[in-house]
Amino acid sequence: MFSLRDKHLADEIVSRIAQERVHLRFMHVCGTHQDTLVKHGLDTLLQRCGVVIGQGPGCPVCVTTPREIEEAIVLASKGRTIASFGDMIRVPGVRSSLQLMKTEGCDVRTVYSIEDAVGLAEKQPEKEVVFMAVGFETTSPTTASVLLQNPPLNFSVLCCHRVIPPALQAILEMGEIKIDGFIEPGHVSTIIGVRPYEFISEQYHVPQVIAGFEPLDLLMAVWMLVRQIQQGKSIVENEYTRAVKPQGNQKAQEILSQVFEPVDMKWRGFPMIPQSGLRLRKKYEAYDARKKYEDDLRSVEKEVFSEPTGCLCGEVLRGLISSRHCPLFGHECTPQNPIGPCMVSSEGSCQIEYLYTKK
Amino acid sequence: MCLAIPGKIIELDKKKQNATVDYGSGTKRKANVSLVQVKLGDYVLVHAGFAIQVLDEKEAQETLALFREMLSLQDGDR
Numbered sequence: 043m044f045s046l047r048d049k050h051l052a053d054e055i056v057s058r059i060a061q062e063r064v065h066l067r068f069m070h071v072c073g074t075h076q077d078t079l080v081k082h083g084l085d086t087l088l089q090r091c092g093v094v095i096g097q098g099p100g101c102p103v104c105v106t107t108p109r110e111i112e113e114a115i116v117l118a119s120k121g122r123t124i125a126s127f128g129d130m131i132r133v134p135g136v137r138s139s140l141q142l143m144k145t146e147g148c149d150v151r152t153v154y155s156i157e158d159a160v161g162l163a164e165k166q167p168e169k170e171v172v173f174m175a176v177g178f179e180t181t182s183p184t185t186a187s188v189l190l191q192n193p194p195l196n197f198s199v200l201c202c203h204r205v206i207p208p209a210l211q212a213i214l215e216m217g218e219i220k221i222d223g224f225i226e227p228g229h230v231s232t233i234i235g236v237r238p239y240e241f242i243s244e245q246y247h248v249p250q251v252i253a254g255f256e257p258l259d260l261l262m263a264v265w266m267l268v269r270q271i272q273q274g275k276s277i278v279e280n281e282y283t284r285a286v287k288p289q290g291n292q293k294a295q296e297i298l299s300q301v302f303e304p305v306d307m308k309w310r311g312f313p314m315i316p317q318s319g320l321r322l323r324k325k326y327e328a329y330d331a332r333k334k335y336e337d338d339l340r341s342v343e344k345e346v347f348s349e350p351t352g353c354l355c356g357e358v359l360r361g362l363i364s365s366r367h368c369p370l371f372g373h374e375c376t377p378q379n380p381i382g383p384c385m386v387s388s389e390g391s392c393q394i395e396y397l398y399t400k401k
Numbered sequence: 402m403c404l405a406i407p408g409k410i411i412e413l414d415k416k417k418q419n420a421t422v423d424y425g426s427g428t429k430r431k432a433n434v435s436l437v438q439v440k441l442g443d444y445v446l447v448h449a450g451f452a453i454q455v456l457d458e459k460e461a462q463e464t465l466a467l468f469r470e471m472l473s474l475q476d477g478d479r
């Protein structure tokens with residue numbers, strides 16, 4: 043019932059876009075959008091119609107900084123159990139990765155949900171379990187919900203949650219590339235709704251369309267952006283109405299603000315982005331791994347971390363280059379032997395590009 | 402990671418905290434439904450073990466018609 047396939051309609055939308063004879067550059071911030079675009083060849087199809095679409099900082103694993111990875115590695119080396127999503131565990135850190143730590147005997151677990159990590163803590167009361175919580179607004183409510191249910195005190199969270207709208211603003215403020223429109227992430231938007239994007243259209247006059255994940259959704263979103271531009275408009279439109287309500291998921295928003303507060307945060311490839319991260323409120327300090335293990339983490343706090351040598355993930359995440367332009371792409375850097383996070387994560391544009399187009 | 406998959410709620414506990422979600426072709430899994438207000442038979446989007454939003458069945462059925470309307474096509478048009 044929720045699949046959208048109609049070849050004729052797709053052709054019609056593409057021919058409408060082609061008729062307009064535009065030269066436009068759009069950005070989306072979602073690995074799942076990138077997957078749809080590349081898997082179905084929509085990126086090359088749209089390029090022929092004058093529309094270039096690139097992925098920005100829309101991969102939570104990719105934008106997690108080397109410092110945060112190092113924090114998890116330090117905690118693992120001190121005998122804590124580290125649990126996180128699979129892609130996060132495989133990202134190379136500066137000296138090691140969580141996956142390597144595991145082969146060296148540290149307790150590192152891949153989980154599907156934060157509830158599985160709580161389950162580990164419940165089953166092993168003698169262990170200290172730290173969940174490395176990455177993800178945008180789609181994922182942070184799951185962390186908040188669990189913390190409201192009084193998990194055991196041998197459970198804590200290394201909070202690496204980030205929020206999308208300040209990152210969009212940062213890209214525009216940095217002004218490194220011209221962006222004619224944003225395709226906004228459908229599942230982040232199921233939580234936050236339409237309003238949090240509005241200041242971007244108002245202040246920067248950039249059109250935005252919230253889009254779903256079927257090929258037709260993305261084609262439609264592109265056509266809606268083109269139409270806004272032709273009409274001289276810059277507003278937030280919602281293409282994904284079957285899942286995104288204008289007000290978002292208010293219950294999730296309430297839970298989020300109960301548990302978290304906004305904080306300035308660095309993203310990989312970016313300088314500090316004001317109010318773009320979440321940290322646990324004081325009330326939940328007992329579950330905050332950074333508070334709980336303050337002494338262990340002091341060494342990481344002072345260190346300066348660099349990106350892997352030659353890796354251009356920063357440029358990829360800021361939308362300046364596409365993965366293929368990285369000299370290491372497909373040679374030194376492959377999904378089997380990834381150098382940067384964009385090749386590790388199934389949402390990273392390097393991995394997506396490699397999987398679908400590298401023969 | 403922001404991937405979310407639609408499924409139908411086929412079981413719901415009394416406290417409306419946990420549900421069994423049917424994703425079709427025989428795949429059923431537990432999901433936490435504390436972030437949404439749901440009833441039996443609702444379609445939800447599930448991400449990392451949590452239902453994050455209830456899907457609007459009517460909107461879903463009308464999406465294609467809406468697209469055609471936006472493109473100012475008649476239903477029979479190609």
Ligand code: SF4
Pocket residue numbers: 352353354355358365368369370371372375376380381382383384385386392
């Ligand atoms: S191809 Fe590899 S090295 Fe190059 S930017 Fe992507 S992840 Fe980094």
